[in-house]
Amino acid sequence: MxxxxxxxxxxxxxxxxxxxxxxxxxxxxxxxRRAQKYGNEKVTDKGLSFDSKAEHKRWQYLAMLERAGEIRDLRLQVAFELIPAQVSPSGKKERPTVYLADFVYTDPKGCQVVEDVKGAVTPEFRLKRKLMLWRHGIEVKEVRS
Known part of the structure; x- marks a missing residue:
């Protein structure tokens, strides 16, 4: 054989x-499937995707405030450029550093409010929060879940 x-x-x-x-x-x-790093569960509602149940719950609350006329121009996942794209002296291209805010809306006084829903505050978030204040003059409102 x-x-x-x-x-x-x-x-x-x-x-x-x-x-x-x-x-x-x-x-x-x-x-x-790997579990999420901080134990959050992704949620999908009416075609919108949320990173956690807390973020979804906050969206529902803010959407209710917008319908009631308390806030306006509610937006989800808004990108803010913190550091622009660059080219190093060696010719290597560096991508821009971007902060992705969970929610942005206008309050009754006409001020823009940027919110981020947090279960755990990371060093990266602290740095981006400070860069938002320095670069755009915007104070990020942290909402704890």
Whole structure:
């Protein structure tokens, strides 16, 4: 009896207790979804996607305030450029640094309000909050979940 090289590899794998190449091809392993870093659950509502239940709940509250006329121009996931794109002396291109605000709206006094819903405050957020104040003169309102 003569074996092909592929059959020989499959037999050696079976003897070693591993799945054969053919078995792995016919029954691929399913990808496991990793849990979110801070334990939040993504929520989708009416075609809008939210990073957490707390963010979704805050959106519902702000949308209710907008319908009541308390606030206006409510927007979701607004990008603010903090550091523009640059080219280093060696010619390497650096992408811009952007802060993505959860919510932006205009309050009754006509002032723009930028809100970010936070369960855990990260060092990156602290830095971006300070850059927002320095670059745009906007104080980010932190909403705790």
């Amino acid at each position: 003569r074996l092909t090289p592929q059959q020989l590899v499959d037999i050696k794998a079976r003897i070693a207790g591993r799945p054969s190449v053919t078995a792995m091809r016919d029954n691929p392993a399913e990808k496991q």
